[in-house]
Amino acid sequence: MSQSIQADPDSKRQSKKAAASGWIGSALEYYDFFIYATAAALLFPQLFFPTENPTVGIIVSLASFGVGYIARPIGAVVLGHLGDRHGRKTVLVYCMFLMGFSTVSIGLLPTFEQIGVWAPALLIFLRLIQGFAVAGEMSCASSMILEHAPDGRRGYFASFTLQGVQAGQLLAAAVFLPLAHFMPADQFAAWGWRIPFLLSVFVLIAGWIIRREVHEAPVFTEALTQAETRKLPVVEVITQSWRDVLRVVGMALSGILAIVASVFGATYAVQPAYGIGFPSGVFMWIPVLGNLCAVILIPFVGKLSDRIGRRPPVIVGVLCGGLLSFAYLYAISIHNLWLSVIFSLLMWGVAYQGFNGVFPSLFPELFRTRVRVTGMAIGQNIGVACTAFLPALFVSVAPPGTENIPLKIGALTFGICLISAIAAFTTRETYRIRLKDLGDPNAVPMSKEEYERVQEQSISGLQANAVQSAPAIRS
Numbered sequence: 263m264s265q266s267i268q269a270d271p272d273s274k275r276q277s278k279k280a281a282a283s284g285w286i287g288s289a290l291e292y293y294d295f296f297i298y299a300t301a302a303a304l305l306f307p308q309l310f311f312p313t314e315n316p317t318v319g320i321i322v323s324l325a326s327f328g329v330g331y332i333a334r335p336i337g338a339v340v341l342g343h344l345g346d347r348h349g350r351k352t353v354l355v356y357c358m359f360l361m362g363f364s365t366v367s368i369g370l371l372p373t374f375e376q377i378g379v380w381a382p383a384l385l386i387f388l389r390l391i392q393g394f395a396v397a398g399e400m401s402c403a404s405s406m407i408l409e410h411a412p413d414g415r416r417g418y419f420a421s422f423t424l425q426g427v428q429a430g431q432l433l434a435a436a437v438f439l440p441l442a443h444f445m446p447a448d449q450f451a452a453w454g455w456r457i458p459f460l461l462s463v464f465v466l467i468a469g470w471i472i473r474r475e476v477h478e479a480p481v482f483t484e485a486l487t488q489a490e491t492r493k494l495p496v497v498e499v500i501t502q503s504w505r506d507v508l509r510v511v512g513m514a515l516s517g518i519l520a521i522v523a524s525v526f527g528a529t530y531a532v533q534p535a536y537g538i539g540f541p542s543g544v545f546m547w548i549p550v551l552g553n554l555c556a557v558i559l560i561p562f563v564g565k566l567s568d569r570i571g572r573r574p575p576v577i578v579g580v581l582c583g584g585l586l587s588f589a590y591l592y593a594i595s596i597h598n599l600w601l602s603v604i605f606s607l608l609m610w611g612v613a614y615q616g617f618n619g620v621f622p623s624l625f626p627e628l629f630r631t632r633v634r635v636t637g638m639a640i641g642q643n644i645g646v647a648c649t650a651f652l653p654a655l656f657v658s659v660a661p662p663g664t665e666n667i668p669l670k671i672g673a674l675t676f677g678i679c680l681i682s683a684i685a686a687f688t689t690r691e692t693y694r695i696r697l698k699d700l701g702d703p704n705a706v707p708m709s710k711e712e713y714e715r716v717q718e719q720s721i722s723g724l725q726a727n728a729v730q731s732a733p734a735i736r737s
Contacts, residue, residue, distance in 0.1 A: 285425060289433065296430060329389050331393055350406040397643045400642060412720040416693070527548070
Protein backbone atom coordinates (compact mmCIF):
# COMPACT_ATOMS: atom_id res chain seq x y z
CA MET A 263 0.00 0.00 0.00
CA SER A 264 1.32 3.44 -0.88
CA GLN A 265 1.71 6.07 1.73
CA SER A 266 1.76 9.79 1.12
CA ILE A 267 3.94 12.06 3.16
CA GLN A 268 4.91 15.69 3.16
CA ALA A 269 7.41 16.28 0.41
CA ASP A 270 10.94 16.92 1.59
CA PRO A 271 11.77 20.47 0.42
CA ASP A 272 15.28 19.37 -0.50
CA SER A 273 13.83 16.49 -2.53
CA LYS A 274 11.57 18.89 -4.40
CA ARG A 275 14.52 21.21 -5.09
CA GLN A 276 16.59 18.30 -6.36
CA SER A 277 13.74 17.22 -8.66
CA LYS A 278 13.73 20.66 -10.23
CA LYS A 279 17.54 20.84 -10.35
CA ALA A 280 17.74 17.42 -11.98
CA ALA A 281 15.18 18.43 -14.62
CA ALA A 282 16.98 21.72 -15.27
CA SER A 283 20.35 19.97 -15.45
CA GLY A 284 18.97 17.40 -17.90
CA TRP A 285 17.39 20.09 -20.06
CA ILE A 286 20.31 22.50 -20.23
CA GLY A 287 23.03 19.86 -20.33
CA SER A 288 21.33 17.93 -23.14
CA ALA A 289 20.70 21.14 -25.07
CA LEU A 290 24.33 22.15 -24.87
CA GLU A 291 25.75 18.71 -25.64
CA TYR A 292 23.42 18.00 -28.55
CA TYR A 293 24.14 21.44 -29.93
CA ASP A 294 27.70 20.18 -30.35
CA PHE A 295 26.59 16.90 -31.88
CA PHE A 296 24.15 18.34 -34.40
CA ILE A 297 26.20 21.22 -35.74
CA TYR A 298 28.26 18.45 -37.31
CA ALA A 299 25.12 17.08 -38.98
CA THR A 300 24.39 20.48 -40.48
CA ALA A 301 27.94 20.96 -41.71
CA ALA A 302 28.09 17.40 -43.10
CA ALA A 303 25.03 18.07 -45.23
CA LEU A 304 25.91 21.55 -46.40
CA LEU A 305 29.70 22.00 -46.47
CA PHE A 306 31.87 19.00 -45.66
CA PRO A 307 31.46 17.28 -49.09
CA GLN A 308 33.43 20.16 -50.60
CA LEU A 309 35.82 20.93 -47.70
CA PHE A 310 36.88 17.49 -46.46
CA PHE A 311 35.75 14.95 -49.08
CA PRO A 312 36.26 16.53 -52.51
CA THR A 313 35.97 14.16 -55.47
CA GLU A 314 35.35 14.51 -59.16
CA ASN A 315 32.04 12.70 -58.68
CA PRO A 316 29.76 14.88 -56.50
CA THR A 317 27.58 11.89 -55.58
CA VAL A 318 30.58 10.12 -54.04
CA GLY A 319 31.48 13.25 -52.07
CA ILE A 320 27.95 13.47 -50.66
CA ILE A 321 27.88 9.78 -49.72
CA VAL A 322 31.27 9.93 -47.96
CA SER A 323 30.37 13.12 -46.08
CA LEU A 324 27.09 11.66 -44.84
CA ALA A 325 28.92 8.45 -43.93
CA SER A 326 31.26 10.54 -41.76
CA PHE A 327 28.13 11.79 -39.98
CA GLY A 328 27.23 8.16 -39.36
CA VAL A 329 30.70 7.32 -38.05
CA GLY A 330 29.83 9.14 -34.84
CA TYR A 331 27.12 6.57 -34.25
CA ILE A 332 29.54 3.65 -34.54
CA ALA A 333 31.14 4.70 -31.26
CA ARG A 334 27.80 5.03 -29.51
CA PRO A 335 27.30 1.33 -28.66
CA ILE A 336 30.85 1.26 -27.27
CA GLY A 337 30.22 4.42 -25.30
CA ALA A 338 26.93 2.95 -24.10
CA VAL A 339 28.71 -0.03 -22.52
CA VAL A 340 31.56 1.96 -20.98
CA LEU A 341 29.59 5.00 -19.83
CA GLY A 342 26.60 2.88 -18.84
CA HIS A 343 28.85 0.84 -16.56
CA LEU A 344 30.29 3.99 -14.99
CA GLY A 345 26.83 5.52 -14.60
CA ASP A 346 25.44 2.44 -12.82
CA ARG A 347 28.49 1.82 -10.64
CA HIS A 348 29.88 5.29 -9.93
CA GLY A 349 27.00 7.71 -10.42
CA ARG A 350 24.91 9.43 -13.05
CA LYS A 351 26.37 12.85 -12.23
CA THR A 352 29.97 11.70 -12.75
CA VAL A 353 29.25 10.38 -16.23
CA LEU A 354 27.33 13.49 -17.25
CA VAL A 355 30.39 15.62 -16.43
CA TYR A 356 32.68 13.23 -18.35
CA CYS A 357 30.38 13.40 -21.38
CA MET A 358 30.38 17.17 -21.34
CA PHE A 359 34.16 17.47 -21.36
CA LEU A 360 34.66 14.88 -24.11
CA MET A 361 32.03 16.50 -26.32
CA GLY A 362 33.41 20.00 -25.80
CA PHE A 363 36.98 18.96 -26.60
CA SER A 364 36.10 17.13 -29.81
CA THR A 365 33.78 19.84 -31.11
CA VAL A 366 36.23 22.70 -30.58
CA SER A 367 38.93 20.61 -32.26
CA ILE A 368 36.75 20.15 -35.36
CA GLY A 369 36.47 23.93 -35.57
CA LEU A 370 40.28 24.16 -35.71
CA LEU A 371 40.88 21.43 -38.33
CA PRO A 372 42.63 22.25 -41.60
CA THR A 373 40.71 21.24 -44.72
CA PHE A 374 41.56 18.66 -47.40
CA GLU A 375 43.08 21.40 -49.55
CA GLN A 376 45.51 22.26 -46.75
CA ILE A 377 46.70 18.88 -45.42
CA GLY A 378 45.24 16.29 -47.78
CA VAL A 379 43.91 12.98 -46.47
CA TRP A 380 44.84 13.83 -42.88
CA ALA A 381 41.92 16.27 -42.83
CA PRO A 382 39.12 13.69 -43.29
CA ALA A 383 41.01 11.19 -41.10
CA LEU A 384 41.20 13.63 -38.17
CA LEU A 385 37.60 14.71 -38.75
CA ILE A 386 36.38 11.11 -38.52
CA PHE A 387 38.47 10.50 -35.38
CA LEU A 388 36.95 13.53 -33.63
CA ARG A 389 33.49 12.45 -34.77
CA LEU A 390 34.12 9.09 -33.06
CA ILE A 391 34.88 10.92 -29.80
CA GLN A 392 31.64 12.87 -30.18
CA GLY A 393 29.70 9.66 -30.65
CA PHE A 394 31.33 8.01 -27.64
CA ALA A 395 30.51 11.00 -25.41
CA VAL A 396 26.91 11.47 -26.50
CA ALA A 397 26.17 7.78 -25.86
CA GLY A 398 26.00 8.37 -22.13
CA GLU A 399 24.18 11.69 -22.15
CA MET A 400 20.58 10.71 -22.75
CA SER A 401 20.56 7.56 -20.60
CA CYS A 402 22.27 9.21 -17.61
CA ALA A 403 20.24 12.42 -17.78
CA SER A 404 16.93 10.58 -18.22
CA SER A 405 17.72 8.13 -15.41
CA MET A 406 18.72 10.90 -13.01
CA ILE A 407 15.57 12.92 -13.67
CA LEU A 408 13.36 9.84 -13.49
CA GLU A 409 14.84 8.82 -10.13
CA HIS A 410 14.28 12.28 -8.67
CA ALA A 411 10.73 12.67 -10.05
CA PRO A 412 7.66 11.65 -8.00
CA ASP A 413 5.46 8.76 -9.10
CA GLY A 414 2.68 10.01 -11.31
CA ARG A 415 4.81 12.70 -12.97
CA ARG A 416 7.82 10.79 -14.24
CA GLY A 417 6.80 11.17 -17.89
CA TYR A 418 6.48 14.93 -17.52
CA PHE A 419 9.77 15.43 -15.67
CA ALA A 420 11.81 13.08 -17.89
CA SER A 421 10.50 14.73 -21.06
CA PHE A 422 12.63 17.79 -20.27
CA THR A 423 15.73 15.79 -21.20
CA LEU A 424 14.49 15.38 -24.75
CA GLN A 425 13.12 18.89 -24.89
CA GLY A 426 16.68 19.99 -24.18
CA VAL A 427 17.95 17.84 -27.05
CA GLN A 428 15.52 19.50 -29.45
CA ALA A 429 16.49 22.91 -28.10
CA GLY A 430 20.12 22.02 -28.79
CA GLN A 431 19.27 21.20 -32.40
CA LEU A 432 17.33 24.44 -32.61
CA LEU A 433 20.34 26.34 -31.29
CA ALA A 434 22.65 24.58 -33.76
CA ALA A 435 20.50 25.61 -36.70
CA ALA A 436 19.99 29.09 -35.28
CA VAL A 437 23.74 29.65 -35.08
CA PHE A 438 24.35 28.38 -38.62
CA LEU A 439 21.37 30.24 -40.09
CA PRO A 440 22.56 33.86 -39.90
CA LEU A 441 26.09 32.82 -40.89
CA ALA A 442 24.93 30.92 -43.97
CA HIS A 443 22.36 33.54 -44.90
CA PHE A 444 24.26 36.79 -44.39
CA MET A 445 27.93 35.89 -44.93
CA PRO A 446 29.31 35.80 -48.46
CA ALA A 447 29.41 32.20 -49.62
CA ASP A 448 33.18 32.14 -50.09
CA GLN A 449 33.83 33.51 -46.58
CA PHE A 450 31.34 31.12 -45.00
CA ALA A 451 33.05 28.16 -46.70
CA ALA A 452 36.52 29.48 -45.83
CA TRP A 453 36.12 30.24 -42.12
CA GLY A 454 32.56 31.16 -41.14
CA TRP A 455 31.50 27.52 -40.63
CA ARG A 456 34.11 27.20 -37.86
CA ILE A 457 32.41 29.71 -35.56
CA PRO A 458 29.62 27.39 -34.26
CA PHE A 459 32.21 24.72 -33.42
CA LEU A 460 34.50 27.13 -31.54
CA LEU A 461 31.57 28.46 -29.51
CA SER A 462 31.53 25.07 -27.76
CA VAL A 463 34.09 26.48 -25.33
CA PHE A 464 31.20 28.31 -23.68
CA VAL A 465 29.09 25.14 -23.86
CA LEU A 466 31.72 23.30 -21.84
CA ILE A 467 31.92 25.96 -19.12
CA ALA A 468 28.15 26.36 -18.78
CA GLY A 469 27.53 22.62 -18.65
CA TRP A 470 30.05 22.06 -15.86
CA ILE A 471 28.62 24.88 -13.73
CA ILE A 472 25.07 23.52 -14.06
CA ARG A 473 25.74 19.84 -13.47
CA ARG A 474 27.86 20.15 -10.35
CA GLU A 475 24.77 21.30 -8.41
CA VAL A 476 22.79 18.04 -8.73
CA HIS A 477 22.99 15.13 -6.25
CA GLU A 478 22.34 11.46 -6.89
CA ALA A 479 18.78 10.26 -6.18
CA PRO A 480 18.03 8.25 -3.00
CA VAL A 481 16.90 5.20 -5.00
CA PHE A 482 20.30 5.07 -6.70
CA THR A 483 22.35 5.54 -3.53
CA GLU A 484 20.33 2.76 -1.90
CA ALA A 485 21.12 0.44 -4.84
CA LEU A 486 24.83 1.22 -4.45
CA THR A 487 24.82 0.25 -0.76
CA GLN A 488 23.27 -3.16 -1.30
CA ALA A 489 25.73 -5.84 -0.24
CA GLU A 490 24.64 -8.53 -2.70
CA THR A 491 27.17 -9.74 -5.27
CA ARG A 492 26.35 -8.19 -8.60
CA LYS A 493 27.26 -9.04 -12.16
CA LEU A 494 28.67 -6.41 -14.46
CA PRO A 495 25.78 -4.19 -15.58
CA VAL A 496 26.21 -5.14 -19.24
CA VAL A 497 26.18 -8.86 -18.36
CA GLU A 498 23.07 -8.51 -16.21
CA VAL A 499 21.27 -6.52 -18.89
CA ILE A 500 22.09 -9.00 -21.66
CA THR A 501 21.25 -12.10 -19.61
CA GLN A 502 18.16 -10.86 -17.77
CA SER A 503 16.68 -7.99 -19.77
CA TRP A 504 17.60 -8.77 -23.38
CA ARG A 505 13.99 -8.71 -24.52
CA ASP A 506 13.55 -5.15 -23.25
CA VAL A 507 16.86 -4.15 -24.86
CA LEU A 508 15.56 -5.43 -28.20
CA ARG A 509 12.33 -3.47 -27.73
CA VAL A 510 14.31 -0.31 -27.03
CA VAL A 511 16.43 -0.95 -30.15
CA GLY A 512 13.28 -1.31 -32.23
CA MET A 513 11.66 1.83 -30.89
CA ALA A 514 14.88 3.83 -31.28
CA LEU A 515 14.83 3.09 -35.01
CA SER A 516 12.14 5.75 -35.31
CA GLY A 517 15.01 8.26 -35.17
CA ILE A 518 14.99 7.81 -38.94
CA LEU A 519 12.32 10.53 -39.03
CA ALA A 520 14.76 13.13 -37.70
CA ILE A 521 17.45 11.96 -40.12
CA VAL A 522 15.11 12.12 -43.11
CA ALA A 523 14.06 15.62 -42.12
CA SER A 524 17.39 17.16 -41.15
CA VAL A 525 20.12 15.20 -42.97
CA PHE A 526 18.85 13.47 -46.12
CA GLY A 527 16.16 16.09 -46.65
CA ALA A 528 18.77 18.86 -46.46
CA THR A 529 21.08 17.01 -48.83
CA TYR A 530 18.25 16.32 -51.30
CA ALA A 531 17.11 19.93 -51.22
CA VAL A 532 20.45 21.76 -51.17
CA GLN A 533 23.18 19.76 -52.93
CA PRO A 534 23.50 20.92 -56.59
CA ALA A 535 23.75 17.34 -57.86
CA TYR A 536 20.07 16.74 -57.09
CA GLY A 537 19.00 19.83 -58.99
CA ILE A 538 16.41 21.04 -56.46
CA GLY A 539 18.25 24.27 -55.77
CA PHE A 540 16.93 25.35 -52.36
CA PRO A 541 19.37 27.92 -50.90
CA SER A 542 21.11 26.38 -47.87
CA GLY A 543 20.32 29.36 -45.65
CA VAL A 544 16.62 29.28 -46.53
CA PHE A 545 16.28 25.51 -46.18
CA MET A 546 17.75 25.65 -42.68
CA TRP A 547 14.54 27.29 -41.51
CA ILE A 548 12.83 23.90 -41.77
CA PRO A 549 14.72 22.25 -38.86
CA VAL A 550 14.47 25.49 -36.91
CA LEU A 551 10.68 25.55 -37.16
CA GLY A 552 10.38 21.78 -36.66
CA ASN A 553 12.42 21.88 -33.47
CA LEU A 554 10.51 24.91 -32.26
CA CYS A 555 7.31 22.85 -32.48
CA ALA A 556 9.07 19.99 -30.69
CA VAL A 557 10.24 22.18 -27.82
CA ILE A 558 6.64 23.32 -27.29
CA LEU A 559 4.98 19.90 -27.62
CA ILE A 560 7.33 17.54 -25.78
CA PRO A 561 6.32 18.46 -22.18
CA PHE A 562 2.65 18.12 -23.12
CA VAL A 563 3.27 14.68 -24.61
CA GLY A 564 5.23 13.65 -21.52
CA LYS A 565 2.39 14.83 -19.33
CA LEU A 566 -0.13 13.00 -21.53
CA SER A 567 1.85 9.78 -21.10
CA ASP A 568 1.41 10.13 -17.32
CA ARG A 569 -2.35 9.93 -17.88
CA ILE A 570 -2.92 7.48 -20.74
CA GLY A 571 0.31 5.45 -20.72
CA ARG A 572 3.60 5.44 -22.57
CA ARG A 573 2.75 3.22 -25.53
CA PRO A 574 -0.14 5.04 -27.29
CA PRO A 575 1.75 8.27 -28.07
CA VAL A 576 4.74 6.31 -29.38
CA ILE A 577 2.72 4.06 -31.67
CA VAL A 578 0.55 6.83 -33.12
CA GLY A 579 3.48 9.23 -33.48
CA VAL A 580 5.87 6.98 -35.38
CA LEU A 581 3.22 5.63 -37.76
CA CYS A 582 1.96 9.11 -38.62
CA GLY A 583 5.53 10.35 -39.05
CA GLY A 584 6.34 7.50 -41.43
CA LEU A 585 3.33 8.30 -43.59
CA LEU A 586 4.15 12.00 -43.65
CA SER A 587 7.69 11.30 -44.91
CA PHE A 588 6.22 10.57 -48.34
CA ALA A 589 4.59 13.98 -48.47
CA TYR A 590 7.67 15.79 -47.17
CA LEU A 591 10.01 14.33 -49.78
CA TYR A 592 7.43 14.83 -52.52
CA ALA A 593 7.17 18.52 -51.63
CA ILE A 594 10.94 18.85 -52.02
CA SER A 595 10.84 17.00 -55.35
CA ILE A 596 8.37 19.49 -56.82
CA HIS A 597 10.50 22.43 -55.62
CA ASN A 598 7.79 23.72 -53.28
CA LEU A 599 9.49 25.26 -50.26
CA TRP A 600 6.27 26.12 -48.43
CA LEU A 601 4.86 22.60 -48.72
CA SER A 602 8.23 21.27 -47.55
CA VAL A 603 7.99 23.47 -44.46
CA ILE A 604 4.41 22.40 -43.71
CA PHE A 605 5.03 18.66 -44.05
CA SER A 606 8.30 18.89 -42.16
CA LEU A 607 6.45 20.53 -39.28
CA LEU A 608 3.78 17.85 -39.32
CA MET A 609 6.21 14.93 -39.63
CA TRP A 610 9.12 16.04 -37.46
CA GLY A 611 7.68 18.82 -35.35
CA VAL A 612 4.37 17.14 -34.43
CA ALA A 613 4.07 13.40 -35.17
CA TYR A 614 7.62 12.43 -34.16
CA GLN A 615 7.14 14.07 -30.76
CA GLY A 616 4.80 11.25 -29.79
CA PHE A 617 7.99 9.20 -29.49
CA ASN A 618 10.34 11.97 -28.34
CA GLY A 619 8.12 13.09 -25.49
CA VAL A 620 7.82 9.57 -24.06
CA PHE A 621 11.01 7.57 -24.55
CA PRO A 622 13.05 9.46 -21.87
CA SER A 623 10.68 7.98 -19.28
CA LEU A 624 9.71 4.70 -20.99
CA PHE A 625 13.21 3.43 -21.77
CA PRO A 626 14.73 3.78 -18.26
CA GLU A 627 11.49 2.52 -16.67
CA LEU A 628 12.06 -0.86 -18.32
CA PHE A 629 15.23 -1.54 -16.29
CA ARG A 630 16.15 -1.95 -12.61
CA THR A 631 17.96 0.87 -10.84
CA ARG A 632 21.30 -0.92 -10.71
CA VAL A 633 21.43 -1.40 -14.51
CA ARG A 634 19.14 1.41 -15.67
CA VAL A 635 21.73 3.53 -17.47
CA THR A 636 23.37 0.53 -19.12
CA GLY A 637 20.09 -0.96 -20.32
CA MET A 638 18.78 2.24 -21.84
CA ALA A 639 22.16 3.28 -23.25
CA ILE A 640 22.83 -0.03 -25.02
CA GLY A 641 19.34 -0.37 -26.48
CA GLN A 642 18.95 3.23 -27.57
CA ASN A 643 22.44 3.63 -29.02
CA ILE A 644 22.33 0.37 -30.97
CA GLY A 645 19.00 1.47 -32.45
CA VAL A 646 20.32 4.92 -33.29
CA ALA A 647 23.53 3.44 -34.73
CA CYS A 648 21.40 1.31 -37.07
CA THR A 649 19.87 4.50 -38.49
CA ALA A 650 23.14 6.44 -38.70
CA PHE A 651 24.23 5.30 -42.13
CA LEU A 652 20.79 5.48 -43.67
CA PRO A 653 21.41 8.94 -45.20
CA ALA A 654 24.38 7.50 -47.10
CA LEU A 655 22.30 4.42 -47.98
CA PHE A 656 19.47 6.64 -49.19
CA VAL A 657 21.83 8.49 -51.52
CA SER A 658 23.09 5.12 -52.80
CA VAL A 659 19.55 3.84 -53.39
CA ALA A 660 18.35 7.13 -54.84
CA PRO A 661 21.35 9.00 -56.26
CA PRO A 662 20.98 12.22 -58.23
CA GLY A 663 19.05 11.57 -61.42
CA THR A 664 16.99 8.72 -59.97
CA GLU A 665 13.24 8.75 -60.54
CA ASN A 666 10.65 8.38 -57.78
CA ILE A 667 13.02 9.40 -54.96
CA PRO A 668 10.14 10.34 -52.58
CA LEU A 669 8.45 6.96 -53.12
CA LYS A 670 11.63 4.92 -52.61
CA ILE A 671 12.92 6.76 -49.55
CA GLY A 672 9.42 7.22 -48.10
CA ALA A 673 8.76 3.46 -48.33
CA LEU A 674 12.02 2.68 -46.53
CA THR A 675 11.22 5.25 -43.85
CA PHE A 676 7.69 3.97 -43.26
CA GLY A 677 8.89 0.36 -43.08
CA ILE A 678 11.35 1.28 -40.33
CA CYS A 679 8.65 3.22 -38.47
CA LEU A 680 6.41 0.16 -38.64
CA ILE A 681 9.10 -1.87 -36.88
CA SER A 682 9.23 0.80 -34.16
CA ALA A 683 5.48 0.72 -33.70
CA ILE A 684 5.48 -3.07 -33.32
CA ALA A 685 8.27 -2.85 -30.73
CA ALA A 686 6.25 -0.29 -28.76
CA PHE A 687 3.10 -2.43 -28.96
CA THR A 688 4.92 -5.42 -27.42
CA THR A 689 6.38 -3.32 -24.58
CA ARG A 690 4.73 -3.52 -21.14
CA GLU A 691 3.18 -0.37 -19.67
CA THR A 692 5.25 1.22 -16.92
CA TYR A 693 3.58 4.50 -16.04
CA ARG A 694 1.69 3.13 -13.00
CA ILE A 695 4.62 1.08 -11.63
CA ARG A 696 6.25 2.44 -8.47
CA LEU A 697 9.80 3.71 -8.83
CA LYS A 698 11.31 1.02 -6.60
CA ASP A 699 9.58 -1.73 -8.66
CA LEU A 700 10.65 -0.54 -12.12
CA GLY A 701 12.44 -3.17 -14.17
CA ASP A 702 10.54 -6.05 -12.59
CA PRO A 703 8.37 -7.67 -15.31
CA ASN A 704 6.10 -9.06 -12.58
CA ALA A 705 5.63 -5.78 -10.72
CA VAL A 706 2.01 -5.01 -9.85
CA PRO A 707 0.98 -1.53 -11.03
CA MET A 708 -0.92 0.85 -8.82
CA SER A 709 -4.65 0.79 -9.28
CA LYS A 710 -6.14 3.59 -11.32
CA GLU A 711 -7.63 5.19 -8.19
CA GLU A 712 -4.38 5.01 -6.24
CA TYR A 713 -2.40 6.35 -9.17
CA GLU A 714 -4.74 9.31 -9.59
CA ARG A 715 -4.42 10.03 -5.88
CA VAL A 716 -0.62 9.99 -6.16
CA GLN A 717 -0.78 12.40 -9.10
CA GLU A 718 -3.02 14.79 -7.18
CA GLN A 719 -0.66 14.74 -4.19
CA SER A 720 2.32 15.42 -6.41
CA ILE A 721 0.70 18.31 -8.23
CA SER A 722 -0.48 19.87 -4.98
CA GLY A 723 2.98 19.66 -3.45
CA LEU A 724 2.56 16.37 -1.56
CA GLN A 725 4.88 13.70 -2.91
CA ALA A 726 4.17 9.99 -2.76
CA ASN A 727 7.54 8.62 -1.69
CA ALA A 728 8.25 5.56 -3.81
CA VAL A 729 11.43 4.67 -1.94
CA GLN A 730 10.35 4.70 1.70
CA SER A 731 13.25 2.58 2.82
CA ALA A 732 15.90 4.89 1.40
CA PRO A 733 17.34 7.62 3.66
CA ALA A 734 16.70 11.21 2.62
CA ILE A 735 19.72 12.90 1.14
CA ARG A 736 20.20 16.53 2.09
CA SER A 737 22.68 18.87 0.58
